Amino acid sequence: LREHEEFTKVKNIATIELGRYEIETWYFSPFPPEYNDCLQLYFCEFCLNFMKRKEQLQRHMKKCDLKHPPGDEIYRSGTLSMFEVYLNSVVDLTFLLLFFFFIQIDGKKNKVYGQNLCYLAKLFLDHKTLYYDVDLFLFYVLCECDDRGCHMVGYFSKEKHSEESYNLACILTLPPYQRKGYGKFLIAFSYELSKKEGKVGTPERPLSDLGLLSYRGYWTRVLLDILKRHKGNISIKVRLEDGKNKKVVHCMDWLPVPHLEQMRPNVGQKWPHPELSDMTAIKAEDILTTLQSLELIQYRKGQHVICADPKVLDRHLKAAGRGGLEVDVSKLIWTPYK
Numbered sequence: 222l223r224e225h226e227e228f229t230k231v232k233n234i235a236t237i238e239l240g241r242y243e244i245e246t247w248y249f250s251p252f253p254p255e256y257n258d259c260l261q262l263y264f265c266e267f268c269l270n271f272m273k274r275k276e277q278l279q280r281h282m283k284k285c286d287l288k289h290p291p292g293d294e295i296y297r298s299g300t301l302s303m304f305e306v307y308l309n310s311v312v313d314l315t316f317l318l319l320f321f322f323f324i325q326i327d328g329k330k331n332k333v334y335g336q337n338l339c340y341l342a343k344l345f346l347d348h349k350t351l352y353y354d355v356d357l358f359l360f361y362v363l364c365e366c367d368d369r370g371c372h373m374v375g376y377f378s379k380e381k382h383s384e385e386s387y388n389l390a391c392i393l394t395l396p397p398y399q400r401k402g403y404g405k406f407l408i409a410f411s412y413e414l415s416k417k418e419g420k421v422g423t424p425e426r427p428l429s430d431l432g433l434l435s436y437r438g439y440w441t442r443v444l445l446d447i448l449k450r451h452k453g454n455i456s457i458k459v460r461l462e463d464g465k466n467k468k469v470v471h472c473m474d475w476l477p478v479p480h481l482e483q484m485r486p487n488v489g490q491k492w493p494h495p496e497l498s499d500m501t502a503i504k505a506e507d508i509l510t511t512l513q514s515l516e517l518i519q520y521r522k523g524q525h526v527i528c529a530d531p532k533v534l535d536r537h538l539k540a541a542g543r544g545g546l547e548v549d550v551s552k553l554i555w556t557p558y559k
């Protein structure tokens with residue numbers, strides 16, 4: 222208990238002002254020591270610089286030249302835009318000596334932005350260690366845009382190279398925008414990037430309660446939508462410890478087991494059915510736990526089968542909540558980070 226108190230005791234900043242909103246914070250965030258005595262901080266909603274006094278912010282707004290996050294706009298649909306902010310353009314482009322000076326400024330600006338974003342996000346994230354080297358991450362910042370500029374709604378971060386196949390490190394929807402489907406949009410977006418990379422992905426653990434709820438909802442909806450529409454068999458490739466793939470077979474109408482046996486490929490042969498993680502970029506383990514928690518996986522005569530009775534699927538889909546905002550993949554213009 223003591224440790225827990227230690228960890229959560231000083232919620233240093235009580236409220237922040239960001240754009241049109243004054244937002245109550247949830248958790249401690251390690252702002253630099255000179256902000257120790259502040260109860261409220263004033264953020265520039267575009268560059269995320271934070272200040273102690275409102276007048277400072279007003280002065281800043283007159284000279285701040287940003288109207289959107291400092292990065293590439295990789296998605297736009299209606300008033301929604303997604304910006305990719307990457308932080309080490311200095312290293313990547315040093316050979317362009319002539320432009321070095323300007324690029325360095327750019328790289329630095331992005332780096333400060335990334336750090337500010339981490340300070341801001343930690344106010345709403347309990348258990349995450351956010352203070353790794355921001356250079357190793359990409360930030361995907363979702364904005365609602367109008368004639369005054371692009372207003373941040375939420376973001377997720379992603380490791381440039383993940384050995385554990387993480388496709389998302391931290392996710393946040395700012396409180397005034399929560400429960401409107403943006404969280405599921407951000408999650409869906411992270412999987413669309415994985416599909417473009419030709420990889421499967423999973424969020425970094427641990428997940429917060431709200432994070433888990435959002436992911437469960439997303440996984441359930443995506444997987445059950447496929448099971449509902451799909452005709453014929455479908456499989457999940459699950460890696461066992463001996464390296465072999467365990468096959469889980471979807472049977473639409475509870476096909477009798479002998480029939481499934483016939484469908485079984487010989488060892489080493491490619492599995493002939495469509496495979497759920499290939500289709501969704503969701504890691505097979507997450508597919509299994511989702512379907513297991515819905516009691517859709519059963520063990521019958523030595524075979525795992527997915528039971529996909531349309532009525533049962535509909536019931537679960539209803540319980541999984543609203544679909545969230547759709548990602549229109551045709552509006553995503555992006556090439557994977559090399």
Ligand code: ACO
Binds near residue numbers: 393394398403545
């Ligand atoms: N109470 C109950 N259920 C909730 C709540 C809530 N307050 N908030 C979200 N949910 C559940 C609901 O099932 C909801 O679907 P529904 O509205 O259709 O019922 C679903 O989660 C997702 O709702 P969205 O509107 O798509 O998500 P939102 O924009 O609210 O963002 C998020 C979800 C990002 C988790 C947000 O709550 C948040 O930023 N929380 C603080 C930071 C955090 O915990 N991040 C995750 C940490 S784990 C990680 O980073 C890997």
Ligand code: ZN
Binds near residue numbers: 285286
């Ligand atoms: Zn600014």
